[in-house]
Amino acid sequence: MTENIVKYPPRGRTRAVKRFLGQFLRDRGAQVGLVCLVFFLIVAAMPNMLVGPLQTAINATGDFLAPPSGQHLLGTDEVGRDVLNLIVHGARISLTIALLATVISLVVGSTVGMASGYFGGWVDTWLMRITDFFFVMPSFVLALIITPVVLEVMGRSGYILGFRLSLFVIITVIGMTSWSFVARIVRSQTLSIKERTFIDRARVVGSSNLSIMVRHILPNLVPQIAANGALVVAGAIYIETSLSFLGLGDPLQPSWGTLLSLAQRAGAASAGAWWYLGAPGVCALMVSLSFVLIGNALDDTFNPRRRAIP
């Protein structure tokens, strides 16, 4: 039987991963995005080592609204805090909120989308109507309404894992308002995958519905989920910044949005303190841009057909 079999060198997962990374890293956008993201992740990982503990009005070291100088690289704010110090600490808060919100969004979106596409029928109808509700509702407006209500009911105090409770409210709100488009994409992919014969085969050999979804459908969805996940992060950063800018952030753990809000209230624009408004704004812009670039690069790498479109 074996006389006609051509022997190929064994190829494994490492090889496939290498090939994928090679192609991914060739994308200029991915390179820029990754460098930028790694920089911000390092900053967010060890703020205390880089700039010391978070400055408050009590332990502020500088003058009021001093422009950038050798001592304060990014100047100071209206109570004399070093803006660089605030930015570096804000990176941690902003990235944590964005990433956790994305996790919630992807988990909820994938679960709803897969269940909807796989089971079909009335499950599909109801889940998709709920998804439609969140889809047509601008997530920013919904977050804007839910956040103050929840904050009012639950209060802002209390800590979970070193983060203020109010941050978790924002994380949950962003997560719950941005899952709908993930759910739609996952559903459409599930609809096409579940018609393929290997799903029937898995059912025939005795796999349960859950095991088919987790072991056979989900791995086939990873490209879509990963590429869109990166875009969800960018969206989450945008919503977080906007919510905080409108005063829904936590002043004790300032994110970039909170800093923008403080700068606005301190009259930084009219006082000509461009460093105070500019620094958090540029940071938020760069991080969301790098996630968008990475998302697009992932999409291009996973989906060869897209490369044909100029």
Next chain:
Amino acid sequence: MTNSFPDKEPLLRVDGLSVDYGLKGDPLRAIDGVSFELRTGEAVALVGESGSGKTTTAMAIAGLLSPNARVSGGQVHYRGQRLPIDDDAAMRPHRWSETSVVFQGAMNALNPVHRITKQIAEPCILKLGMTRGEATARAIELLELVGIPADRGVAYPHELSGGMRQRVMIAMALACRPSIIVGDEPTTALDVITQAQILKLLRDLRSQLNLALILITHDLSVVAESCDRVMIMYSGRVVEDGTVAEIFAEPKHPYTKLLIASIPNPANGKKMIRPIPGDPPNLVNRPSGCAFHPRCPSTMSVCTTEVPRLGRFGHGRVACHLHPPLQENMVTVHA
């Protein structure tokens, strides 16, 4: 067909099986009173046009009817026991362990993100209760059985050629040591040489493991190469059943005759393809009497009114008013 094999209980006995597909309004009868028997180690080909019910028949036996299918009549006995073919849950112990399927289009039937050993091991874990290690060892054993070197087990489906993928499908079908394998056009997408290799593999495995094979195909050359018996289906009914030699040498039913006449044979100067005139029957509005009568060259008046009974004729069976069943001719079928 009662008591036609008093000497020995066949492996599989199908009696008057009818399956409807639920459409809005009235149901569509996909197969109508199909009866046949299958012995251990026997290879039967189900031949017919699209919509003739060959796939529905085979899937009913394998317990793989789609959710909108309904068994409206008849029974299937496996090793003398009635199979609950319309009960999804009750069929679970039978499926794959006793009857497994080699699906067509292996690229779709293999999950692109799992290694092939893992996929072959899956039924061993779920059906035979093996541990992952045992199942992987069994998967490698099966790969070697179908002629794939053990070190290719780490490959993903897209790294294999079409023929090798079909071999993987066969290995997967053998995983739980079934007695019957249903081949759903297993060689359709393959080129002629690979097709011959796969058919040879199926033949070798059959004699080695004493497997019964139900081969669904519309390719008569595949049938001649790999089967003992042929059942010709038309419009959801079996119209002729006989050994390969009989069917090819002296077909009885006009449809079978035309089908065989339509194969071009350059050896004896018959280079043109002679199609059967007319269109395949509409299953929603099946012709009265014998479903083939609108296309039949020798239609009689009785053909339009009465459905011919599938009776014994010679060594096989035929359902045609030209060949009324001979009661006295009690020669054993499948001799």
